[in-house]
Amino acid sequence: MRTQRVVVGIDGRQDCENAIRWGAAEAAARGAELHLVHAFVWAEFRVPLGPSEVAPGLRAQAETIVADAVDLARKFEPGIPITGRSVDGFPAPVLLAESQQADVIVLGSRVAGRLLGLVVSSAGTELSANAQCPVVVVRPTDDALTGSRVVIGYDGSRPADAAVEFGLAYARRHRLPARIVAVLAEDENRDHLLRIRQHARAADIEVVEVTGHPSELLLEWSTDAQLLVVGSRGRGGFTGLVLGSVSQTMLHQSPCPVAVIPRAAAEVR
Numbered sequence: 001m002r003t004q005r006v007v008v009g010i011d012g013r014q015d016c017e018n019a020i021r022w023g024a025a026e027a028a029a030r031g032a033e034l035h036l037v038h039a040f041v042w043a044e045f046r047v048p049l050g051p052s053e054v055a056p057g058l059r060a061q062a063e064t065i066v067a068d069a070v071d072l073a074r075k076f077e078p079g080i081p082i083t084g085r086s087v088d089g090f091p092a093p094v095l096l097a098e099s100q101q102a103d104v105i106v107l108g109s110r111v112a113g114r115l116l117g118l119v120v121s122s123a124g125t126e127l128s129a130n131a132q133c134p135v136v137v138v139r140p141t142d143d144a145l146t147g148s149r150v151v152i153g154y155d156g157s158r159p160a161d162a163a164v165e166f167g168l169a170y171a172r173r174h175r176l177p178a179r180i181v182a183v184l185a186e187d188e189n190r191d192h193l194l195r196i197r198q199h200a201r202a203a204d205i206e207v208v209e210v211t212g213h214p215s216e217l218l219l220e221w222s223t224d225a226q227l228l229v230v231g232s233r234g235r236g237g238f239t240g241l242v243l244g245s246v247s248q249t250m251l252h253q254s255p256c257p258v259a260v261i262p263r264a265a266a267e268v269r
Helices: 016-030 058-076 091-098 122-130 158-174 191-197 214-221 245-253 263-268
Strands: 005-010 033-040 082-088 104-108 135-138 149-154 178-184 205-211 225-231 258-261
Touching: 005 016, 005 058, 005 091, 016 033, 016 058, 016 104, 016 135, 016 158, 033 058, 033 091, 058 082, 091 104, 091 122, 104 122, 122 135, 122 245, 149 158, 149 214, 158 178, 158 225, 158 258, 158 263, 178 191, 178 214, 191 205, 205 214, 214 245, 245 258
Parallel strands: 005 033, 005 104, 033 082, 104 135, 149 178, 149 225, 178 205, 225 258
Antiparallel strands: 135 258
């Protein structure tokens, strides 16, 4: 049986701490190994990478970033297998390659001020659209493991079905109740909700049917969530989720970590 792998993208910023904490907790809950990956972008430029008379060098700095992240992860979860490495390349292609073998990839976001909220890197947006596994973006502030439930956005699409399974599995591992928020158009056929009503765990699921703007409603119903899960590129209100206004709102303004299930992940899993 293949050992599960949780991958956390690291860059040495303090903002990564909560992502490492979240990834370590999830690896422990899954019985998985935790793999910390630093994309060493300087290898793509014509600059000296080795030590000089006045500095240890960029390559040594990358190795320090990885070592510090591994030490931090071991403080959070000392009982799980933890590895770390630096990979030459830009973050998006490096982590997209990692997604082929990962069960989930975890990234941090950055605070851009009170008015702008959170900033999700271009790598985070690219991964959310194209990764081969679910992608979780974690807030840099507060404790990423607070919250009393898992909230799942649902629109009847295949990625949304995958989001339901991911969200329910997370809820089961962390002993949390699950809430499915089905955002519907006024005249939309509700037949696709039968799959939720007939789900094996239907008795444990709170299903909320609402009409209106998807991003506003998902934010409203996830104020008490430990994790918000959505499937990307669904139909109806979630069409173009990752690259459209709904995804930007979720990733930038969600009060909790956001898990996105890319279409590619929904198709291969």
